[in-house]
Amino acid sequence: MQALEVVKVLGTGAGKVRALKGVSLSLAGGELALLMGPSGSGKTTLLSILGCMLSPTEGTVRVCGNSTTGLTTEQMAKLRRDHIGFVFQSYHLFPTLSALDNVQLALDVRGERSRRAAARAAAALATVGLAHKVNSFPSELSGGEQQRVAIARAIVADAAAILADEPTAALDAENGQSIMSVLADIAASPRRGVLVVTHDPRILPFASRIVSIEDGRIIGEQQGARAAKEQKRPSGEP
Amino acid sequence: MPLIIKLAARNLFHDRLRFIATIIGIVFSIVLVTVQLGLFVSFGRMVTTMIEHATADLWIVPLGTKNFEAPSPMDEIERARALSVEGVTGAVPIVVSFAQWRMANGGTTPVFVIGSDPKIPGLHPWNVVAGKLDALSIPDAVAIDQSYFERLGSKGLGDTAEIRDRRAQVQVVTKGVRSFTTTPFIFTTLDRARIYAGMPRNKATYLLVHVAPGADVEDVRSRLGKVLAKAEALTPGQFGARSRAFWLFGTGAGAALFGGALLGVIVGTVIVAQTLYASTKDHINEFATLRAIGSSGRYIYTVIIIQALLSAVIGFCIAAGIGLIIVKATAESALPVFMTPALTVTLFLLTVSMCVVSAIAAIVQVVRMDPAMVFTR
Numbered sequence: 001m002q003a004l005e006v007v008k009v010l011g012t013g014a015g016k017v018r019a020l021k022g023v024s025l026s027l028a029g030g031e032l033a034l035l036m037g038p039s040g041s042g043k044t045t046l047l048s049i050l051g052c053m054l055s056p057t058e059g060t061v062r063v064c065g066n067s068t069t070g071l072t073t074e075q076m077a078k079l080r081r082d083h084i085g086f087v088f089q090s091y092h093l094f095p096t097l098s099a100l101d102n103v104q105l106a107l108d109v110r111g112e113r114s115r116r117a118a119a120r121a122a123a124a125l126a127t128v129g130l131a132h133k134v135n136s137f138p139s140e141l142s143g144g145e146q147q148r149v150a151i152a153r154a155i156v157a158d159a160a161a162i163l164a165d166e167p168t169a170a171l172d173a174e175n176g177q178s179i180m181s182v183l184a185d186i187a188a189s190p191r192r193g194v195l196v197v198t199h200d201p202r203i204l205p206f207a208s209r210i211v212s213i214e215d216g217r218i219i220g221e222q223q224g225a226r227a228a229k230e231q232k233r234p235s236g237e238p
Numbered sequence: 239m240p241l242i243i244k245l246a247a248r249n250l251f252h253d254r255l256r257f258i259a260t261i262i263g264i265v266f267s268i269v270l271v272t273v274q275l276g277l278f279v280s281f282g283r284m285v286t287t288m289i290e291h292a293t294a295d296l297w298i299v300p301l302g303t304k305n306f307e308a309p310s311p312m313d314e315i316e317r318a319r320a321l322s323v324e325g326v327t328g329a330v331p332i333v334v335s336f337a338q339w340r341m342a343n344g345g346t347t348p349v350f351v352i353g354s355d356p357k358i359p360g361l362h363p364w365n366v367v368a369g370k371l372d373a374l375s376i377p378d379a380v381a382i383d384q385s386y387f388e389r390l391g392s393k394g395l396g397d398t399a400e401i402r403d404r405r406a407q408v409q410v411v412t413k414g415v416r417s418f419t420t421t422p423f424i425f426t427t428l429d430r431a432r433i434y435a436g437m438p439r440n441k442a443t444y445l446l447v448h449v450a451p452g453a454d455v456e457d458v459r460s461r462l463g464k465v466l467a468k469a470e471a472l473t474p475g476q477f478g479a480r481s482r483a484f485w486l487f488g489t490g491a492g493a494a495l496f497g498g499a500l501l502g503v504i505v506g507t508v509i510v511a512q513t514l515y516a517s518t519k520d521h522i523n524e525f526a527t528l529r530a531i532g533s534s535g536r537y538i539y540t541v542i543i544i545q546a547l548l549s550a551v552i553g554f555c556i557a558a559g560i561g562l563i564i565v566k567a568t569a570e571s572a573l574p575v576f577m578t579p580a581l582t583v584t585l586f587l588l589t590v591s592m593c594v595v596s597a598i599a600a601i602v603q604v605v606r607m608d609p610a611m612v613f614t615r
Contacts, residue, residue, distance in 0.1 A: 051530075053608075053610040077535070080532035088612055094245065
């Protein structure tokens with residue numbers, strides 16, 4: 001996933017705002033990148049553009065080799081369902097569906113409706129440690145558990161990129177750490193990259209890369225503790 | 239159950255109060271449409287009931303006759319002309335006329351006298367529940383329907399009255415031979431009907447033509463058209479259609495019934511549309527989430543359409559039950575609400591169409607939705 005010199009102008013007339021002013025950012029498989037910045041810095045706008053929900057005013061975005069330039073909303077939706085998983089700050093689970101159905105929904109919108117789809121959804125829930133909660137409804141789950149269901153929904157279709165918007169913001173420290181552990185495990189696969197938009201300094205240890213954004217511009221990029229740790233490991237160590 | 243149906247159903251049933259309001263709206267609308275269209279069908283049938291019960295391949299009616307209940311006398315010469323036409327084996331005269339029925343207590347009420355020779359196929363009473371059809375040959379004999387006993391001041395067989403100062407005695411009683419105009423039918427013989435109507439012996443109201451076996455009815459009708467002077471030949475279907483057109487559209491009765499039905503459809507559509515719109519608005523975050531995780535527009539529209547269809551099926555089933563009760567309750571009335579399989583299917587399709595059309599407002603709302611809103615809510 002790659003954004004090149006992306007400019008995004010929001011609003012019209014006197015209310016026009018340049019939310020992004022030439023941002024370039026890439027997300028590779030196997031990395032967990034943090035996008036950090038103050039409110040109004042353009043984090044969410046960038047996430048929306050990378051997530052193919054908004055089109056850039058200028059610049060290009062490529063997702064798994066596909067440019068989003070000139071795509072229709074339906075084509076953008078197809079890119080999302082083929083390559084991107086989302087985790088939202090407020091989970092956005094369907095309150096009337098069980099955890100299993102919530103996860104399976106991500107396969108259903110892709111046209112996967114066989115029994116295998118249910119098995120895949122159950123496996124995704126097991127991956128996030130909720131094998132015993134498949135039949136629970138969101139109202140019966142804690143915040144941390146709900147976020148795990150949302151992560152299971154994001155990974156169930158083998159998305160190449162997981163975009164998470166403040167995934168720990170609504171959680172206590174313990175649950176936040178736990179959710180980041182799950183996301184870090186997901187990012188361990190070289191086929192999958194995770195980009196987390198956050199304000200939360202407690203999750204810095206999980207990052208392989210930290211990107212700072214301010215006033216619509218990338219102002220810095222540094223290696224995260226996770227990358228440093230991996231580099232320090234003696235060769236051969238898993 | 240497919241997940242998309244489960245999602246739609248649970249979205250719909252989640253807010254029970256709103257769902258019940260939707261169903262009440264649909265039921266109200268469909269019951270209203272059922273009654274209006276049921277009356278329309280019933281009315282259409284009742285205005286042709288005499289035409290359908292007559293034994294005739296063709297009707298000869300005075301020129302310009304608009305319906306069965308608008309009789310005008312026709313000269314017997316037309317019968318001679320009809321009998322001269324190849325393929326015509328009989329032209330049975332019948333008399334139809336309004337008259338005054340004077341009860342034993344002196345009160346009067348208008349009646350509709352129908353006279354036909356009881357010895358040959360013509361237009362005779364049916365659904366006889368007391369007496370025998372042959373009894374009409376007895377002097378002064380008439381047949382009346384039991385539903386008009388009170389109106390005619392009669393308790394049944396043997397009661398007497400007067401029509402045009404001539405004695406009339408009830409010798410035959412029928413059941414369900416009713417007029418939509420609420421004017422009672424009085425069946426009697428041809429000659430007696432002429433007396434009751436004050437009609438000369440060389441006059442008749444209609445001629446019921448019998449066509450030779452194997453003869454082409456349309457050909458015979460065409461030939462009759464060439465020989466008749468002040469009358470015209472119509473098939474029972476044509477006469478029925480003409481009568482229906484007059485009563486349903488010429489009088490405005492049909493327009494009133496259709497107007498009521500249309501009102502029902504509009505009310506139902508608005509109620510369902512309002513509910514689906516509000517429900518979609520309530521669930522807009524979920525629809526945005528669906529969109530964000532990559533669902534196609536069609537998937538989301540399908541969810542909304544399924545909600546509309548579920549509402550339609552549930553609402554229709556309840557409405558159909560109420561409709562059946564109304565049909566049974568009005569079966570003995572002057573104008574019963576009539577229900578046919580075709581009308582039931584039509585009402586179901588109408589309900590479905592109404593609900594699907596109602597979904598448009600909700601779909602438009604979803605089309606305008608920005609999936610990126612999931613990041614800000």
